[in-house]
Amino acid sequence: MRISDIQNVSIEEIQAFQNPDGGWPYQQGSSWTEPTAYALLAQCAGEKAGWDTARAVDWLSGAQRADGGWPPRRSVEQSTWVTALVALLPPAVAGEERHARAVDWLVGQTAMDTTLLFRMRELLLRGKLPEDRACGWCWFPGTAAWVTPTCLATLALRKCYWQRPSAALRERIEGAREFLMARRCADGGWNHGSAISLGFNAGSYPETTGQALLALEGSDPAQLQDSFRLGQRMLGECQSAAGAAWLRLGLAAHEQLPADTPPPARVCRTVADAALIYLARVAEQGYNVFLE
Amino acid sequence: MRNGITRREVLIGSAAALGLAACARQPQARRARPQVSVVRAPAYTQQVYDTVRRLVAEHRLEVRGRRVVLKPNLVEYEPGSSINTHPMVVHAGLEAFRALGAQVAIAEGPGHRRSTLDMAEAAGYFEVIPGFEDLFTDLNLDEVSRVRLRRPVSRLTSLYLPHTVLSADLLVSMPKMKTHHWAGATLAMKNLFGVVPGGVYGWPKNVLHWAGIHQSIADLHSLFPRQFAIVDGIVGMDGNGPIQGQPKPVGAIIAGSDPVAVDATCCRMMHIEPGRIEYLTLAGGLERIKAENTQQIGENPDDLSTPFALIKEWQGLRRNRV
Numbered sequence: 228m229r230i231s232d233i234q235n236v237s238i239e240e241i242q243a244f245q246n247p248d249g250g251w252p253y254q255q256g257s258s259w260t261e262p263t264a265y266a267l268l269a270q271c272a273g274e275k276a277g278w279d280t281a282r283a284v285d286w287l288s289g290a291q292r293a294d295g296g297w298p299p300r301r302s303v304e305q306s307t308w309v310t311a312l313v314a315l316l317p318p319a320v321a322g323e324e325r326h327a328r329a330v331d332w333l334v335g336q337t338a339m340d341t342t343l344l345f346r347m348r349e350l351l352l353r354g355k356l357p358e359d360r361a362c363g364w365c366w367f368p369g370t371a372a373w374v375t376p377t378c379l380a381t382l383a384l385r386k387c388y389w390q391r392p393s394a395a396l397r398e399r400i401e402g403a404r405e406f407l408m409a410r411r412c413a414d415g416g417w418n419h420g421s422a423i424s425l426g427f428n429a430g431s432y433p434e435t436t437g438q439a440l441l442a443l444e445g446s447d448p449a450q451l452q453d454s455f456r457l458g459q460r461m462l463g464e465c466q467s468a469a470g471a472a473w474l475r476l477g478l479a480a481h482e483q484l485p486a487d488t489p490p491p492a493r494v495c496r497t498v499a500d501a502a503l504i505y506l507a508r509v510a511e512q513g514y515n516v517f518l519e
Numbered sequence: 520m521r522n523g524i525t526r527r528e529v530l531i532g533s534a535a536a537l538g539l540a541a542c543a544r545q546p547q548a549r550r551a552r553p554q555v556s557v558v559r560a561p562a563y564t565q566q567v568y569d570t571v572r573r574l575v576a577e578h579r580l581e582v583r584g585r586r587v588v589l590k591p592n593l594v595e596y597e598p599g600s601s602i603n604t605h606p607m608v609v610h611a612g613l614e615a616f617r618a619l620g621a622q623v624a625i626a627e628g629p630g631h632r633r634s635t636l637d638m639a640e641a642a643g644y645f646e647v648i649p650g651f652e653d654l655f656t657d658l659n660l661d662e663v664s665r666v667r668l669r670r671p672v673s674r675l676t677s678l679y680l681p682h683t684v685l686s687a688d689l690l691v692s693m694p695k696m697k698t699h700h701w702a703g704a705t706l707a708m709k710n711l712f713g714v715v716p717g718g719v720y721g722w723p724k725n726v727l728h729w730a731g732i733h734q735s736i737a738d739l740h741s742l743f744p745r746q747f748a749i750v751d752g753i754v755g756m757d758g759n760g761p762i763q764g765q766p767k768p769v770g771a772i773i774a775g776s777d778p779v780a781v782d783a784t785c786c787r788m789m790h791i792e793p794g795r796i797e798y799l800t801l802a803g804g805l806e807r808i809k810a811e812n813t814q815q816i817g818e819n820p821d822d823l824s825t826p827f828a829l830i831k832e833w834q835g836l837r838r839n840r841v
Contacts, residue, residue: 367719419722425832427700466634466641494636
């Protein structure tokens with residue numbers, strides 16, 4: 228069975244792609260952290276309480292690095308953005324202590340383009356400080372901040388903040404929301420994180436527009452009207468399953484998903500796509516695992 | 520990135536390099552002039568298949584029984600635009616290498632958009648290339664191993680790279696002939712950014728930017744000693760490439776075993792001075808990229824050259840400017 232053969236997107240179909248080591252591949256082959264975390268999130272959002280998650284949790288627990296973060300896959304010796312996905316899981320899944328260390332790793336991450344050193348360098352080279360002071364997250368340490376890792380880290384830290392409020396968490400969450408608003412494209416949506424390049428406006432993507440709307444849940448709707456309209460229009464044009472799922476999650480978080488929106492008709496290309504479609508469907512039924 | 524590197528990773532990297540080096544005909548003597556073919560191809564018609572087959576054949580590549588990986592340039596969901604390598608050119612490459620007895624696969628790892636197969640479908644690859652899904656590997660999500668850079672010019676010391684390209688006997692870079700707002704021009708060498716796995720480094724592959732774009736291009740080039748390049752210059756892109764520029768008809772396909780020489784030839788055809796493209800000088804040196812140090816086959820490149828519009832930041836690249 229191929230991922231693209233998935234029809235109903237059920238927990239059982241997602242489970243069918245689980246590797247013997249407990250993790251999930253993107254398509255086939257070795258286990259990666261991202262699809263494994265999404266498969267577990269789908270399990271958390273579903274009602275199949277009897278599903279045995281022990282092997283998946285073992286795989287995930289064994290992949291955590293000494294610094295508290297997670298690598299994209301076990302053979303990669305670097306903690307990266309995927310740590311936010313694991314931190315989105317309920318703390319009980321991988322254990323309170325592991326979860327707390329993941330959150331600490333996230334809070335400790337600083338994108339290179341927001342460091343004092345980088346800002347001083349820009350001042351020296353270009354004669355002015357960068358206007359964008361907001362702080363997001365990078366995909367890979369030692370690089371700049373981008374939309375997807377910032378959205379996922381924001382969502383993870385928000386869930387943590389609701390359980391254990393702290394000034395440090397609040398500061399990072401607010402900084403990330405400023406980052407997202409600063410990186411919004413002229414059309415009202417979001418792309419990978421480069422709204423203007425060498426003076427040219429860049430267009431938005433459905434995936435990142437949905438992610439940003441989700442991460443901005445609770446923001447003033449008046450500031451997001453263009454984004455809602457664009458997201459609703461993108462729903463009908465979107466060419467990827469993940470894009471359709473993220474748009475639905477993002478719009479539903481703001482109660483902006485039109486009631487007559489048909490379910491995504493796109494083919495699932497990865498386990499992550501299937502899990503996201505499942506999560507979007509559950510969110511429309513009232514339980515958004517990214518926000519609760 | 521960590522400092523150490525495992526024996527397994529060294530072995531995999533060494534095996535890949537040896538495999539690539541052993542492929543195809545006997546390597547040209549180090550100082551021999553690289554051959555670059557320029558052929559007329561006025562439109563995306565059935566004639567492209569014959570053109571590419573003859574072009575590949577004239578380079579006498581010994582790939583029978585070898586594993587050849589075609590690496591097109593897939594960037595955006597815009598069928599009919601000049602952003603992506605045209606699927607007919609890729610299909611023609613597939614058939615040309617199959618005709619030589621090679622086992623041919625297609626692989627790509629786009630830099631910004633995550634759903635590679637959906638993008639390939641939108642770009643017409645499913646329609647034009649029979650069995651595309653079975654031939655294709657998403658390099659962003661492939662198995663990876665870490666490979667050490669022996670003499671890096673960028674800040675990188677090693678890179679995780681996909682097994683599909685590491686295990687290839689011949690890597691065929693199949694870019695679109697385009698201007699690029701960060702690199703000046705994107706051709707066969709810049710196209711190798713797509714072999715760096717997004718699954719490890721993200722979308723975009725920002726480690727390459729922070730390590731120096733030109734330097735990273737040169738380093739990636741050094742990791743694949745056995746390459747072939749087929750540039751889709753039938754319709755290229757000028758202006759604010761590689762996404763927001765304008766279609767630029769050139770009517771040519773350019774190919775050769777030395778990507779530095781192929782890219783330098785393309786630059787001259789685009790009225791760009793190759794000596795001002797930093798990654799070309801880093802990888803090849805000023806002498807190597809001179810026209811007189813390349814053996815041109817087929818059409819005279821000057822006969823098919825046409826000035827590509829350049830954004831103001833890259834006006835200094837213009838060839839023979841006063």
